[in-house]
Amino acid sequence: MSIKEGSTDDKKQRIVRAAMKVFAKKGFYNSRVSEIAREADVADGTIYLYFKNKDDILISLFEYEMKKMIAYMRKEIEKCDGPLERLQVFAYTHISMITENHDWAEVIQVELRQSAKFMREYVNELYIEYLNLISFAIKEGQEKGIIRKDITPGIIKRAFVGALDEMTRYWVLSTRKKHRISDAIREISDVFIEGIKVEKEK
Amino acid sequence: MSIKEGSTDDKKQRIVRAAMKVFAKKGFYNSRVSEIAREADVADGTIYLYFKNKDDILISLFEYEMKKMIAYMRKEIEKCDGPLERLQVFAYTHISMITENHDWAEVIQVELRQSAKFMREYVNELYIEYLNLISFAIKEGQEKGIIRKDITPGIIKRAFVGALDEMTRYWVLSTRKKHRISDAIREISDVFIEGIKVEKEK
Amino acid sequence: MSIKEGSTDDKKQRIVRAAMKVFAKKGFYNSRVSEIAREADVADGTIYLYFKNKDDILISLFEYEMKKMIAYMRKEIEKCDGPLERLQVFAYTHISMITENHDWAEVIQVELRQSAKFMREYVNELYIEYLNLISFAIKEGQEKGIIRKDITPGIIKRAFVGALDEMTRYWVLSTRKKHRISDAIREISDVFIEGIKVEKEK
Amino acid sequence: MSIKEGSTDDKKQRIVRAAMKVFAKKGFYNSRVSEIAREADVADGTIYLYFKNKDDILISLFEYEMKKMIAYMRKEIEKCDGPLERLQVFAYTHISMITENHDWAEVIQVELRQSAKFMREYVNELYIEYLNLISFAIKEGQEKGIIRKDITPGIIKRAFVGALDEMTRYWVLSTRKKHRISDAIREISDVFIEGIKVEKEK
């Protein structure tokens, strides 16, 4: 039975991975369920044994990948000492996770936005949980007197991730990359940190 | 004849505006051409006198609105004195233009991203032109010695607008607004400016 | 007023001629009324001042051209002396009229057949009148003892024209013409005449 | 599995047969795919599992029926002794195949012509193969000294079939049949044979 479970999970995984590939290439609305099935090497009908419908595939895909991202990010952040270092590590890890998996990058950059529409109801708690890894660091910094008290973590966490994402989006979509993504990330997190930290001389 | 011209333009406008409303509410792929027609109070077929197909409506919509945004933004920025003020004004103007027109906000936040897919080829020159209003200001600041020389305008322009947009997106999508958008914008542009300007004491 | 009449007829003619050109090129169902209008250099709506609908254009076109064909054919046949010569002249004239006007050839070869469908009711009296020019000649030949009495004019008139038309159709449609059409016509009418005439030696 | 195979073929057959019926009644362009589906007792979409599009149905229909015609005709002709008898048998068999299946008669008489348009590229090899059954007989007759040497098989094969078809067309379309079709066929093939055979007395 454990074998069966394993094979079942396997199949669900395979479908999710196939969906990621297909969604990334064609976009959610231009992807066909049958294409995902072919990519996953299962029959069309099989998909409906594991997912309620096409939307459900996308949502599952998000949850699956976001959980992985959160877990990995949490681990990386915990390694760091100070809050500022944490922000820096967040930026690097975020970008490396996203750029290392091109398909996931496409999906999160494009489909996540779009699907905000059909996922209206679906409160993206995982995304918030992910973002909160930033606000925790900021709050910690404020408590330790390293980060300005007049900074609102709930605002800056979004600004930070938005800045990183816009950069990644450009990097993902553009064919001729002008800037090395790692240089860009360093620069952006540097500006942010510079902008939020308490002035030493004062 | 001027009346006719007027009414013709009127009709195209009306369709664009109707499309904006419908796309904003349902998203591009969930919008029906017939819905746009009804909203614009024209027959379904009339739309195809002015647009090649559904995609063309979306593209026209972008171009039309982006041109308006660029023109207005340019005017506002030129009013300012220093580069830093320009960045601040950019932020405020950007957000006010976007939030004042909820439908446009939805479209630019969601559909623009999504359509990056089908507009792959369609190099979004207007968007770049818009972003360059930021990099001009940054370059100016660097020349005047107000902004750090090690800042790359092409990177920071994206980071800046990405930060603003992520904030707006949250604001647009969330039903219960925790933060006043103007406060958020002030804070974000403040962090950016703080992060890129030359330290006075040094 | 005569001028106006003239110009009116002119316009109707122009439309008919344009329709012939367009139908010939694209076929009836793949022709657009607007295309005919453009070709005739009139507005779309103008066509409906002269014709009830698209079908009516085709019917008018037939009647107009068939009348011309009948009149000309009658004149040519009357020039001849004997019935057998008349059949020969019919063949030559038929083919030359058709092949001289490629568009008309296309229309009569293809659209006439097709439209048998939608012209079900429309008894093609003109076509019969045209065919009867053959049966008259055959009857005349039978009366004069030149053509076999066991030949049924109503059958052979169709066989004759069918043979000629199939040949023309091939000639019209094929790009590389194997046979000179005039040679083919001579051979076909020769076989027919040989087949229907009374054996001299008996 | 043989059952499945059978039922699959069955379904494609059923659609072809339904299409023949509908095309015959309404003509290709006035037939609705949904009508064919209803007639075949399948869902609209099912048709597209077996055919690329509406045109493809027509082409498949032709190929399917022409192959049957060729096979049957070949068999019938091979039974005969002399070339002249073969021509006679061709005529009878041609007409009986066509008139026995009214729908097919309509389709081949009307749609085949019309579609010459959209099948421009589609070289009708099967039709040529069918016609060549005539020219083989003619050539054979020439070799045996029964048929005049100055006859061109490539021309007369078309003349012959054209004569037969025009007769059938009339017979198919006319409501009150003046002539028994078999009588007409006998007369036509008699005229042709008389016209092409070598004069005995000479």
Added chain:
DNA sequence: CATGAATGAGTCTTCATTCAT
């Protein structure tokens, strides 16, 4: 669990025809 043939609701788009000017 797995399949994939079958379904049929749903939509973009075309184009003959109309009618206000």
Added chain:
DNA sequence: TATGAATGAAGACTCATTCAT
């Protein structure tokens, strides 16, 4: 008469989903 912008009915085709095997 002439125009051509506007109409809207109509239809080919797609594809998510089901269900008998």
